[in-house]
Amino acid sequence: MARWRGWLAMVLVVLAVLSVLGRATEEGTGLGSSERPNVLVLLVDDLGYGDLACFGRENVSTPNVDSLARDGTKFVQWISAASVCKEHTIGEMLRTVDYATGMSGKWQGTAEEVQYCMIMANNTIVEQPTNYDNLTQSYVHVHSPLFSSPAFFNVSRGGRFGDNVEEMDHSVGRILNTLDELGIANDTLVILTSDNGPFAEEGWDKAGRTGGLKGSKGQTYEGGIRMPGLARWPGRIPAGRVSNAPISTLDIMPTLAELTGASLPADRLIDGMSILNELYGQEDPAVRNRTMWHYCGHNVTAARFGRYKLHFATPVWTSDARPSPLCTECCPYGPTNFNGTGGSLCDCAEENLLFHDPPLVFDMILDMEENYPLSAANITNFDQLVASAKSALAAHYATVQPFPNQMLSLPVPALVPCCEGSWVNHDACMCQRYQEGHVYP
Numbered sequence: 001m002a003r004w005r006g007w008l009a010m011v012l013v014v015l016a017v018l019s020v021l022g023r024a025t026e027e028g029t030g031l032g033s034s035e036r037p038n039v040l041v042l043l044v045d046d047l048g049y050g051d052l053a054c055f056g057r058e059n060v061s062t063p064n065v066d067s068l069a070r071d072g073t074k075f076v077q078w079i080s081a082a083s084v085c086k087e088h089t090i091g092e093m094l095r096t097v098d099y100a101t102g103m104s105g106k107w108q109g110t111a112e113e114v115q116y117c118m119i120m121a122n123n124t125i126v127e128q129p130t131n132y133d134n135l136t137q138s139y140v141h142v143h144s145p146l147f148s149s150p151a152f153f154n155v156s157r158g159g160r161f162g163d164n165v166e167e168m169d170h171s172v173g174r175i176l177n178t179l180d181e182l183g184i185a186n187d188t189l190v191i192l193t194s195d196n197g198p199f200a201e202e203g204w205d206k207a208g209r210t211g212g213l214k215g216s217k218g219q220t221y222e223g224g225i226r227m228p229g230l231a232r233w234p235g236r237i238p239a240g241r242v243s244n245a246p247i248s249t250l251d252i253m254p255t256l257a258e259l260t261g262a263s264l265p266a267d268r269l270i271d272g273m274s275i276l277n278e279l280y281g282q283e284d285p286a287v288r289n290r291t292m293w294h295y296c297g298h299n300v301t302a303a304r305f306g307r308y309k310l311h312f313a314t315p316v317w318t319s320d321a322r323p324s325p326l327c328t329e330c331c332p333y334g335p336t337n338f339n340g341t342g343g344s345l346c347d348c349a350e351e352n353l354l355f356h357d358p359p360l361v362f363d364m365i366l367d368m369e370e371n372y373p374l375s376a377a378n379i380t381n382f383d384q385l386v387a388s389a390k391s392a393l394a395a396h397y398a399t400v401q402p403f404p405n406q407m408l409s410l411p412v413p414a415l416v417p418c419c420e421g422s423w424v425n426h427d428a429c430m431c432q433r434y435q436e437g438h439v440y441p
């Protein structure tokens, strides 16, 4: 009757692995037959759509992550919840159905206070602030600042960023091996995705690739929001399948709710939908014809409407104005940290957006690169499509409550995890207590 369930999450600027581990060992359910699997969600920060070998990157070697595509299903239209990462409450939900949940990984706020960066093992802060020099391959990271442990320095044909991706892949391999060693691989749903597209403003040598998709992090073009998506559950999720169903990272929570019998939080609207049918290899018309709202700050700047995508506003790219064109299809006009060598995210201020009415409309099946806008000359129901999208958007906005943007004032001291309780002073948030072999908490 013992249940062991863990929640492992690496949520951070450098890497993020968000995981929920649960192991059903009830009478009558042997390994491989349990209805309620362990769940491991690996969220890799700033990994682009084109950064994994199984998604077409030729100069980076990712055999471990690729094994998830071979042994599970590859989702080629996995859309992140936002073009800049946000947090999750999946752990809280699963605790209500007897899952032990936990988070491991890096947590990183802004660079203002070093204490905002820390390393966690099983929900315990083991190092705060993060010491980047001895960060090892146990952590999955591809986000800048780029650093590799010595074993992964200059190993990749894909440059410094490739080194980081290969180190991340190695970490994923260790995690998958551990599932094998524990004999729970067949009893574990593993999902791997990214939080947003590459941070192109830092220059392409430091950033990932979008695999030809337009735009990058901070934008609602596909390069900012379309992620590699992989899901493995041997015997349940078809192996080697490629799915082009539009999936959202917001679907993870409703899907796990359906899978585990947990109730979704009732105090808020849930934007995602269960994709269990699609995971099991069955086409779900509701998923295929869905509507998704792509936000930039407070505003929906684009929407997925079945096979079509509509852009109500697109960023004004000013790359050409840069002294050195480190980035293209990105926004080096940043208010704070553009000093001629770096850049900042495209922002959503009205003066930096170009508004479109009628919206720019693309067919995401024929034109995922968003190069050929459609008009009434191309599709007969163009006006009707735009009208229904606009009225759906108005209906959606009517359900959205104004909420202070926590990201703008991050980190809120009261929300910063500290080694000793919560933020009182800096000393409470400084520790070096990781011991090799020690079991946390």
Ligand SMILES: *[C@@H]1O[C@H](CO)[C@@H](O)[C@H](O)[C@H]1NC(C)=O
Pocket (backbone or CB within 6 Å): 127, 131, 134, 432, 434
């Ligand atoms: C990182 O290095 C510091 C200083 O050398 C050391 O005290 C600490 O234990 C190391 N942390 C890890 C996780 O190895």
Ligand SMILES: *[C@@H]1O[C@H](CO)[C@@H](O)[C@H](O)[C@H]1NC(C)=O
Pocket (backbone or CB within 6 Å): 154
């Ligand atoms: C990286 O590896 C290449 C090829 O092995 C070598 O030529 C180059 O000097 C190395 N660079 C550094 C900075 O070590």
Ligand SMILES: *[C@@H]1O[C@H](CO)[C@@H](O)[C@H](O)[C@H]1NC(C)=O
Pocket (backbone or CB within 6 Å): 057, 058, 059, 157, 158, 159, 162, 209
């Ligand atoms: C590796 O491949 C990417 C994507 O094709 C390409 O943009 C890049 O120039 C290649 N080389 C390095 C060193 O990243």
Ligand SMILES: *[C@@H]1O[C@H](CO)[C@@H](O)[C@H](O)[C@H]1NC(C)=O
Pocket (backbone or CB within 6 Å): 031, 032, 186, 234, 235, 236
């Ligand atoms: C795991 O599942 C796969 C696919 O159903 C099956 O081939 C394999 O034998 C299973 N392994 C174990 C240890 O049950």
Ligand SMILES: *[C@@H]1O[C@H](CO)[C@@H](O)[C@H](O)[C@H]1NC(C)=O
Pocket (backbone or CB within 6 Å): 285, 289, 291, 306, 388
């Ligand atoms: C898809 O959804 C739209 C509205 O969101 C609806 O008008 C259309 O009939 C649906 N198509 C199918 C095939 O279900």
Ligand SMILES: *[C@@H]1O[C@H](CO)[C@@H](O)[C@H](O)[C@H]1NC(C)=O
Pocket (backbone or CB within 6 Å): 339, 340, 341, 342
């Ligand atoms: C610009 O910023 C980068 C990154 O913070 C820094 O490495 C570089 O030294 C700065 N350059 C100048 C000219 O200030």
Ligand SMILES: *[C@@H]1O[C@H](CO)[C@@H](O)[C@H](O)[C@H]1NC(C)=O
Pocket (backbone or CB within 6 Å): 372, 373, 374, 375, 377, 378
């Ligand atoms: C849409 O129609 C216009 C006018 O006929 C044509 O120039 C354009 O190539 C068409 N676009 C697509 C994506 O078919």
Ligand SMILES: *[C@@H]1O[C@H](CO)[C@@H](O)[C@H](O)[C@H]1NC(C)=O
Pocket (backbone or CB within 6 Å): 006, 121, 122, 438, 439, 440, 441
């Ligand atoms: C996390 O908890 C699990 C289960 O108790 C344990 O097996 C594992 O060693 C722990 N990991 C760390 C890094 O403490």
Ligand SMILES: CC(=O)N[C@H]1CO[C@H](CO)[C@@H](O)[C@@H]1O
Pocket (backbone or CB within 6 Å): 298, 299
């Ligand atoms: C064009 C548009 O919808 N702009 C809105 C974006 O969001 C801000 C803040 O909610 C509104 O004030 C703008 O009107």
